[in-house]
Amino acid sequence: MRRILIAFLLIIPSAAWAQSGRIRVAIPDSLAATASESVDVTLDGAMLRFAARFLSDDADREVQDMVRKLDGIYVHSYEFDRDDAYDRSILAGVRAQLGPAWQRIVTVKSKTRENVEIYTMPNGKTIAGLVILAAEPRELTIVNIVGPVDLDKLASLEGQFGIPRVMKGDHHE
Amino acid sequence: MSRRIVLFAAAAALLASTAWADFSSLVRTMDGERGMHRLWTPGISLARLAVWMVHPDGVHDFQLVVYEGHTRFDSADFERFVRTSNEQPMIRVHSNRTGELALIWARPVRGGLMEMTILAHDPGDDTVVVRAVVDGEVLAREIADPRHASDIARR
Numbered sequence: 001m002r003r004i005l006i007a008f009l010l011i012i013p014s015a016a017w018a019q020s021g022r023i024r025v026a027i028p029d030s031l032a033a034t035a036s037e038s039v040d041v042t043l044d045g046a047m048l049r050f051a052a053r054f055l056s057d058d059a060d061r062e063v064q065d066m067v068r069k070l071d072g073i074y075v076h077s078y079e080f081d082r083d084d085a086y087d088r089s090i091l092a093g094v095r096a097q098l099g100p101a102w103q104r105i106v107t108v109k110s111k112t113r114e115n116v117e118i119y120t121m122p123n124g125k126t127i128a129g130l131v132i133l134a135a136e137p138r139e140l141t142i143v144n145i146v147g148p149v150d151l152d153k154l155a156s157l158e159g160q161f162g163i164p165r166v167m168k169g170d171h172h173e
Numbered sequence: 174m175s176r177r178i179v180l181f182a183a184a185a186a187l188l189a190s191t192a193w194a195d196f197s198s199l200v201r202t203m204d205g206e207r208g209m210h211r212l213w214t215p216g217i218s219l220a221r222l223a224v225w226m227v228h229p230d231g232v233h234d235f236q237l238v239v240y241e242g243h244t245r246f247d248s249a250d251f252e253r254f255v256r257t258s259n260e261q262p263m264i265r266v267h268s269n270r271t272g273e274l275a276l277i278w279a280r281p282v283r284g285g286l287m288e289m290t291i292l293a294h295d296p297g298d299d300t301v302v303v304r305a306v307v308d309g310e311v312l313a314r315e316i317a318d319p320r321h322a323s324d325i326a327r328r
Contacts, residue, residue: 036270
């Protein structure tokens with residue numbers, strides 16, 4: 001009984017994590033060491049609510065409201081001086097966490113250029129989380145937005161909080 | 174009631190000392206870096222006093238240590254700087270190409286103010302460690318483009 005209880009207690013945090021829209025991005029130290037440029041942004045709910053008040057002028061009030069409701073924005077971006085310098089298993093590790101609750105809504109595939117995948121975690125009529133995987137031969141970006149995301153306003157967040165400009169409507173599948 | 178006040182005061186003191194410790198820990202680590210020499214900044218205490226009174230550019234308080242030296246930090250150094258605080262940095266920027274490095278820790282404090290601890294290093298320029306209590310607007314301007322995060326320290 002005690003073992004079952006301990007196992008249950010151990011499962012609770014990981015289950016809660018998985019349902020919150022937050023993913024664990026395990027970036028090995030070696031990746032940052034080999035990257036020519038690396039940018040990591042960690043903005044939790046409190047910081048976002050604070051920062052939302054001061055979004056740039058071109059972000060309208062509705063976008064500010066959306067940011068205020070978010071629980072976190074996490075960005076990991078790496079640039080390399082040579083092609084295929086990073087281990088693709090990092091992306092596989094992220095995808096492995098995206099269980100049946102997640103839906104892939106955008107796929108952009110290219111043999112020589114950018115590969116983009118966008119996943120959302122629907123929660124009723126809203127979205128509880130969003131993951132963007134953008135992989136180029138010399139660049140890797142992983143974005144995780146946690147909280148109720150309005151897809152119509154998501155494009156307005158590009159360029160804010162270190163979120164790269166990856167939404168290219170003409171390439172959508 | 175008085176016990177609650179004492180507990181509250183103790184908690185506040187603990188939070189304040191944590192922020193202080195982060196800055197001090199970062200400075201101690203930088204002091205130990207080979208090739209980096211701390212620069213004496215004349216009148217820094219007077220400048221701090223003026224900042225307390227005038228709040229120029231939305232800055233309400235600051236501590237500043239400047240280093241000279243053209244040391245180029247590698248990823249191991251970078252991780253050592255990150256570990257000087259128990260808090261995760263809000264922004265981490267590191268360029269192996271240029272050697273530029275910026276770390277920003279931030280947390281909301283009172284009345285719309287943000288406390289930031291920043292390390293900004295450029296091999297071709299001075300290295301700055303600064304702790305500042307700033308208006309949120311100043312912070313938001315910086316995190317809009319984290320690649321330019323070190324600019325705030327230079328200003």
